[in-house]
Amino acid sequence: MKFISCLFFLYLMAFFNSILVDVTSIYGVNIDLAMILVTVAALYFGESLSIWFAILLGIVSSTQRLEIMPWEMMIFVGIAIGVNQISARLNFESIASKLILLTAALIAHNILLTSILSFENLTYSLVRYILPGVVYSLIPGWIFFMFGNFFAGFHHARS
Amino acid sequence: MAWSSTIFFRNRRFFNFILAIAVIVLVILSNDQVRPMLGDLSFTAFYSPFVKLKTNIEALRNVVEENHQLKKQLMELGLQLSALQEAKRENSRLRDLIGFRPVGDYQVLPVKIISVFQHFYPIGAMINKGSDDGIRVNQAVVNRFGLAGKIKDVMSHSATVQLLTDPGNSVAVRVAETHQMGTVRYSPDKGMTLFNMPADAQIKKGDLIVTSGLGGVFPPGLAVAMIDTIFPNQGEVLKNVQLRPAVNFFEIDELYVVIGERR
Numbered sequence: 492m493k494f495i496s497c498l499f500f501l502y503l504m505a506f507f508n509s510i511l512v513d514v515t516s517i518y519g520v521n522i523d524l525a526m527i528l529v530t531v532a533a534l535y536f537g538e539s540l541s542i543w544f545a546i547l548l549g550i551v552s553s554t555q556r557l558e559i560m561p562w563e564m565m566i567f568v569g570i571a572i573g574v575n576q577i578s579a580r581l582n583f584e585s586i587a588s589k590l591i592l593l594t595a596a597l598i599a600h601n602i603l604l605t606s607i608l609s610f611e612n613l614t615y616s617l618v619r620y621i622l623p624g625v626v627y628s629l630i631p632g633w634i635f636f637m638f639g640n641f642f643a644g645f646h647h648a649r650s
Numbered sequence: 651m652a653w654s655s656t657i658f659f660r661n662r663r664f665f666n667f668i669l670a671i672a673v674i675v676l677v678i679l680s681n682d683q684v685r686p687m688l689g690d691l692s693f694t695a696f697y698s699p700f701v702k703l704k705t706n707i708e709a710l711r712n713v714v715e716e717n718h719q720l721k722k723q724l725m726e727l728g729l730q731l732s733a734l735q736e737a738k739r740e741n742s743r744l745r746d747l748i749g750f751r752p753v754g755d756y757q758v759l760p761v762k763i764i765s766v767f768q769h770f771y772p773i774g775a776m777i778n779k780g781s782d783d784g785i786r787v788n789q790a791v792v793n794r795f796g797l798a799g800k801i802k803d804v805m806s807h808s809a810t811v812q813l814l815t816d817p818g819n820s821v822a823v824r825v826a827e828t829h830q831m832g833t834v835r836y837s838p839d840k841g842m843t844l845f846n847m848p849a850d851a852q853i854k855k856g857d858l859i860v861t862s863g864l865g866g867v868f869p870p871g872l873a874v875a876m877i878d879t880i881f882p883n884q885g886e887v888l889k890n891v892q893l894r895p896a897v898n899f900f901e902i903d904e905l906y907v908v909i910g911e912r913r
Contacts, residue, residue, distance in 0.1 A: 502696055505692075506700050508697075508765045509700035509701060509764060509765045510700055510703070510704055512765065512766060512768055513766060516768060538663065539666050542667065543670065546670060550688050550689075550692050551692050554689045554693055554696075554776065555765055555767035555775070555776045556803075556810055557685040557686060557688075557689050557802075557803040557810060558685075558802070558803070560677060560685050560688065560689075561677045564677065565674055568670055568674065572667075604769060605769070608769055608816070608817065609817055609818055610770075610817050610837070610838055611817060611837045611839070615838060616770060616839075619770075619838065619839070620838070624770075
């Protein structure tokens with residue numbers, strides 16, 4: 492089931508990049524779907540699977556820009572391990588705590604990517620694009636966590 | 651044999667991590683071979699179904715209305731063409747008289763945008779043609795309004811475009827009227843800016859900025875932007891000039907790759 496979910500997430504990323512990214516963009520503020528998916532995988536799929544999912548997602552999300560492929564892979568793997576370790580050690584269960592983790596992951600990803608793409612004036616980018624983007628991304632993130640908790644509870648009840 | 655599998659399963663997490671790092675290092679070290687191959691695989695496996703879907707949706711949308719508009723445009727352009735052909739013949743005769751080599755007659759390949767790479771705003775795009783169609787790295791990419799960017803990476807059936815909005819992209823330009831040279835770059839806070847323009851340069855709002863061809867990447871004479879604001883220089887050597895891009899990067903649909911000069 493987890494493998495199928497990972498495959499679905501990879502197709503979702505390609506669908507988002509091909510069709511939805513223009514539709515969902517509001518004055519340059521975008522949803523960082525890749526980071527949401529990495530966080531969800533790290534929280535619900537376990538460490539091993541989330542690492543490999545992060546690598547594959549790095550490839551799929553940077554198909555439009557091959558030069559950032561290894562950077563994206565590194566960032567995604569690093570964040571997947573970090574999120575997984577934090578949630579395992581602190582036993583994060585509530586959606587609010589998961590959203591806080593997602594916020595940190597989104598900020599880290601955007602700042603690193605902005606630096607890698609050599610954007611000038613990081614402070615401006617942070618205020619104008621990154622922070623609104625983080626707030627915007629928390630909405631789909633919240634929906635993903637709702638589904639995640641629902642399916643996790645469902646599996647728990649079945650077993 | 652049993653002991654090795656025991657060691658592997660005991661340290662599974664560690665081996666998994668090492669293997670993941672090894673894959674990333676491999677991608678970093680062999681950037682010219684592995685990245686385009688992975689990009690091709692990703693495109694074929696994940697993007698191609700949505701590209702077909704997107705193309706079909708766009709093809710169906712407003713077909714009738716577009717047909718009417720195109721018929722009307724065809725009529726108008728037919729009339730314009732005959733006048734322009736006469737002007738071209740006359741221009742050619744005059745060029746022959748003064749021995750001037752014409753610029754701007756380029757061979758272009760129409761391409762469709764598969765997806766747009768946004769980091770805050772569009773800075774890159776993926777197109778549906780690749781090395782099999784004659785696309786090479788650093789070829790100029792234009793639309794009907796002017797220069798949009800250049801080819802960054804090429805795969806067999808697709809390629810990526812680095813748009814002018816990418817902060818890593820800079821273009822050698824000149825003012826069309828005065829031939830004053832400069833460099834154009836885009837930043838998120840200032841927008842498109844003209845650099846290296848001397849403080850005493852004779853430029854005004856509305857002047858057209860075109861590629862100079864000096865960078866060796868873009869052919870000369872392609873429209874890049876119009877001068878929007880000239881900030882008063884306070885004892886500085888260079889002018890600070892804000893530009894209005896010729897291409898609306900938020901609404902690019904069709905692009906053309908300049909694959910060579912027409913002989």
